[in-house]
Amino acid sequence: RFExxxxxxxxxxxxxxxxxxxxxxxxxxxxxxxxxQVTKVLFEVSKNERVETVNMKYKAxxxxxxxxxxxxxxxxxxxxxxxxxGLKKNLTVDEITDQVLYFHLLGHKIDSIxxxxxxxxxxNRQVFDALDSFTDPNLFALSPRRLSISTIGIIPSxxxxxxxxxxxxxxxxxxxxxxxxxxxxxxxxxxxxxxEVMNILDEHIRLTSRKVYIAYIMLPGVNDSLEHANEVVSxxxxxxxxxxxxxxxxxxxxxxxxxPEMYGEANEGQVEA
Numbered sequence: 298r299f300e301x302x303x304x305x306x307x308x309x310x311x312x313x314x315x316x317x318x319x320x321x322x323x324x325x326x327x328x329x330x331x332x333x334q335v336t337k338v339l340f341e342v343s344k345n346e347r348v349e350t351v352n353m354k355y356k357a358x359x360x361x362x363x364x365x366x367x368x369x370x371x372x373x374x375x376x377x378x379x380x381x382x383g384l385k386k387n388l389t390v391d392e393i394t395d396q397v398l399y400f401h402l403l404g405h406k407i408d409s410i411x412x413x414x415x416x417x418x419x420x421n422r423q424v425f426d427a428l429d430s431f432t433d434p435n436l437f438a439l440s441p442r443r444l445s446i447s448t449i450g451i452i453p454s455x456x457x458x459x460x461x462x463x464x465x466x467x468x469x470x471x472x473x474x475x476x477x478x479x480x481x482x483x484x485x486x487x488x489x490x491x492x493e494v495m496n497i498l499d500e501h502i503r504l505t506s507r508k509v510y511i512a513y514i515m516l517p518g519v520n521d522s523l524e525h526a527n528e529v530v531s532x533x534x535x536x537x538x539x540x541x542x543x544x545x546x547x548x549x550x551x552x553x554x555x556x557p558e559m560y561g562e563a564n565e566g567q568v569e570a
Contacts, residue, residue: 322399323391324348338399342368342392346385348415350396352405361409364396366424367416372449374483376472376516376550379415388416390426397437407437411445413468418446419454428462441465447512449485450494459501468510468546469498473520474528482520491532499537511545 324340327347331337336352348365355361369382401407410431412418424446431437431444441464448455449470458465471491473479480486498509513529515521533540 322395322402323389324395324399326399338396340396340399342386342388344368344386348388348392348396350399350414352400358406359408360400360406361411362397362400362407363411363413364393365414365416366393366412366418366421366427370416372417372420372483372485374449374472374485376482376514384416387421387423390423390430393423393427394430394437397431401437407439409443409445410439411447413445413447417449417451419448419451419458425457425461428465445510449483450489450491451485452489452494452497455494455497455501459497459504463501463505464507466507466510467498467501468512469494470512470514471529472512472514472516474525474532478520482516495532495536498543502537502542506542508542508544511543512548513545514548514550516550 324342326338327341328339329336334354336354338350338352340348340350342348346368348368350365351363353361353363365388367387368385370377370379371384373380397407397410412424418424428441428444431439432441441462444462445466445468446458447468447470455467458467470483471479472482474491476486476491479491501507502509511529511533513520529545533543533545536543
């Protein structure tokens with residue numbers, strides 16, 4: 298809060314408040330939910346829209362932050378609650394970085410940041426400005442290797458990451474190895490098909506020598522069969538260096554209010570199998 302900056306003259310503090318509001322942040326805290334290792338925060342941004350940010354604490358003292366890049370999303374993935382909202386707005390660079398600055402001002406360590414909250418990060422150009430801020434030695438001063446971006450496969454932006462931010466970690470949301478099925482789950486596949494995205498990811502690996510993560514949400518009775526698993530293996534083994542720099546993360550699906558009957562919660566035994 299500007300009012301708490303007692304080192305500044307009162308008239309200057311009042312002038313700052315009149316021009317910029319009560320705080321240095323461009324977002325407003327609405328709600329906070331805490332558990333032993335996780336803090337989930339709901340922020341209000343401009344136009345009275347809302348986004349979520351999650352702080353995760355690990356035993357070694359490491360603190361990681363999962364941040365949002367958009368209010369809602371317009372890509373309509375069938376299993377995603379955010380997609381049901383539709384795209385309300387792209388977050389500005391300040392609204393993105395302020396999600397982390399909020400915790401920093403409370404004394405939290407900023408060890409790593411992932412763009413895996415609300416929205417498709419690579420569909421918002423402001424995300425690249427946020428990457429610049431997070432890695433700026435005079436600002437957050439984070440190594441690019443401590444930043445991660447998840448994408449459904451926006452090819453032009455993946456190319457930009459490869460060329461301009463080669464050390465930033467990439468996660469590709471696959472969710473089905475079959476193109477027709479993936480299009481039903483994720484309409485973006487019609488615009489950027491699996492094979493085309495994988496070719497771009499191969500090029501990313503070839504140029505950066507960096508591992509690419511494959512996110513795979515387990516939807517019971519939809520994409521969790523052994524046939525699906527074998528097809529994922531075949532898909533990755535056919536890639537650059539036999540897929541050795543692809544790492545698959547299997548994710549248990551949590552049902553949403555919007556689709557409680559379409560997909561149930563994944564069975565832990567099926568994930569392990």
